[in-house]
Amino acid sequence: MATLPNPLPDLASSGLDLPPGSLVDGTLDGPWHEPLLWYADGPAAPRDWTALRTAGRRLGLLPVLVTGGARDQWPDAWDLHPGGTSYPGDHDADEVLAGYWTDYAHEEVDSNGSDGSDGSSSDDSKAGSGDEDGRGSWPGLAPAPAAESGEDPDEAAAGLVGVITADPDSWLGGARMALVPARRSADIPASIGWSGPMNHENDVARLCAVLRSWEDRYDARVVVLGFDTMIVSVGRPPTTPEEARALAAEHYAFCPDNIDQSPPYDLEVYAQKRLLDQEVWSFWWD
Template sequence: MHVDRLPDGLPRRLPDGLPPGRLVAGSSPGLWMSDEPVVAPGRLWARCQAQQHETGWLPLLMAWPCANGLGHDPAEIEDVDVEASLHESWSSYHEARSLCPPHPTVDGIWPEDPEDMAPLLVDPGPPFSAWPGLAAPADPHPGPSPEAVARAAVGQMLHYFTTRFIAHVALVRADRTADLPALAGWEADAPALELSALLRTWEDRFGARVIGFEGSSVFVSVASPPLTSQHAAHVALEHVLTGASNLNDGTFPFPDYAEALRGERLWSFWWD
């Protein structure tokens, strides 16, 4: 049994069966990281997940170490007004579309190559002329629980990792997986605080769980994704308004991306 002391001086029992690793010095509320990549990391992730309610340590896979433990306080996540934040992002996005029709790139610069322009020119964008508010919650899908869906999604996620079947295992002292980007001190250009606040609502509305990082990419399992085209378009707008580079670079027309969300149980986002 592993026992470490967090910055508050209280002993916290880490999950059983961990490989060699360390509690990151100065981390708050607490970040533990394996010293080396783990073979078959999904199995270890699942064992840690099974113990998370007892230990308070939530597992997180990382293709390589990309968190320093110097994250936000949970109270800061609580203070974020998600609806207001997305509304502000919508205003900026809508203005950019009107200034650079028919679709803005992340930095507002249009490609010079006509072939690169083609996807942008045919993208009608989201089917909203005004801010529609947050998407409605999905009806809970029959079948596996969000935790079981997360376990299944871990295997799918590892196929996307450039490291494939090895990864570092990290543990974060947290109450919910939505808080992991903000609390872990994730070293990415993502707006981690606002993202964690939005992820909290995705947990509640769609059974979402944060399961891993690959550098500036985050992977999220989804137990109850949207099923209809209309609902998927509304959810896709929230994805776009995170500012994620893979959703704002013009690679995929908005309707295509929205349709791909129907029934999709693994969401991913990355930031340059």
């Protein structure tokens, strides 16, 4: 992956006021030639995100919360794979999602005869044509929501972090602050060679191309990473059922497990319950 100069090797002399923590350079292929991220030894406080974002940004570092999850797997045990990660800017979000849609939705489409194999014609011009769960041919990227964002997207991300870190007994209780060398939030997974979606995509930069597109259209920010989980804040969510349905196709292509292995197991209901007016998106890959 093409990168800018990495400030992490000089973190100790950077002037940042950091809590005790560790640099991570361990990967699937052995130690990397430079640190991939820094993360704290203890739980984050609500004020840490804003403070580190302001101070770290001038150095080319962005914050993200990291969680060990139920298996207590922290970043030094994440099987990071920077050597197999390309550059997000080399990929087109529409092409990436169209490929996933073809790979992961075709069984449902074919089994319902949406390709016309049963002799009937099908309208493949939009999501929702072709089968009972709305999985016809790839409908293309959804347009940006018509409603303008009501809050600065970075402030929205900070607000979500405040909620997460204020409740130590929640399922994300104990999440820790991390700093990653990246210029935009969408690139954070690629910057560390995150392998959370490995069973879905070996090169996370392709997913980051989609995250970049969501940054542009939905004011999305990557807020939490776990071993195989991601949580995104959304400053400009869909506000109509039509907008939510259009976006649901992208979510299915991006992370099929969100629908196929998670209740309600239905794309239409997912759009209504998980996307419409929702300012937080969560993903997990089996």
